[in-house]
Amino acid sequence: MVGTAAFAYKFWLYEERGYRKVILRWKTWNTVLISLGLVLVILSLVWLYAIFPPLAKLPADHHKIVNFEGTYKVMNPETQSLDEIPVKVKREQQATEVQDNVLIINQVITTTHALAGMELSQFGLTEVLGVDRSTRQYVVGYRDMERSGQFSFPEKVEKKSYSMWMPTAGRPLEADFIGEEDFQGLTVFAFEISEQDLDIGTQQGTGLSQVLDVVVDLKVEPVSGVTVDTGSVNAINIVPAPGMKMPVYISSLRFTDDTVADLVDTARSARSMLLWARVYGFWLGIGVGIVLTLVGVLGAIRTRPREVA
DSSP: OHHHHHHHHHHHHHHHHHHHHHHHHHHHHHHHHHHHHHHHHHHHHHIIIIIHHHHTSOOTTOEEEEEEEEEEEEEETTTTEEEEEEEEEEEEEEEEEEETTEEEEEEEEEEEETTTOOBOGGGOEEEEEEEETTTOBBOTTSTTSOOOSBSSOOSSOOSSOEEEEETTTTEEEEEEEEEEEEETTEEEEEEEEEEEEEEEEEOTTTOOEEEEEEEEEEEEOTTTOOEEEEEEEEEEEEESSTTOOEEEEEEEEEEOHHHHHHHHHHHHHHHHHHHIIIIIHHHHHHHHHHHHHHHHHHHHHHTOOOOOO
């Protein structure tokens, strides 16, 4: 009997030691799972609120070229009628420096005759812009003139009006949301700027009052804020007498097909990157982190050491 009892005790002791080793291993794994889960949750939050926002700003080396095509109609002083000129317009932007989160951009607009190919310097323009890298708004007090409103649409475009700077008007105008549509496989928001009889001062030489009629259509990919297509008509009219107006300049422009194709590709890539960085990746990290933490906590509860009698 004594031998049997001693053997049973040794067997129990061996079994208990093995059990405790297993418990110790499980406790280690549970601790690792909980730690990994918490680290994933914390890193996901840090990524979304601390690391990613600076990466989503307008880049310090911003460089963008867009091309337009269309016509300019200009008053011929001899015939007193509008001469139509087919044109190609190139707008090139190159960032030169950053000042207190304001991106300084050199913008050059070059116009050429669409048929003859010669440059039309009278329609060219060089200007320096100051743009907030986060909001993409013009910053008052920077560079060659006072501008306000949006330089471009921001990320996460909403179904509302945006104040967009219009060079011809010399002021920001409201781009109103008019609908949602499909454009070359992308869901886009459509906006329209439409104003009539805007006072833009007087005509040089004659002193006659001038008013502007403007219509701009914009299609914008809402996640990235990339404008993938636009068309505009700007008409400058003189007012020789109250209630009368006569057009002296009309521009009708829109993106070229190649520019549209490039911008659609840019918008599609930017949309995917932003969704993975801000939505899918973030919630995946949070979800996996929570699951690992819960598994570790439940494992710790189930593997608490049993009491020895």
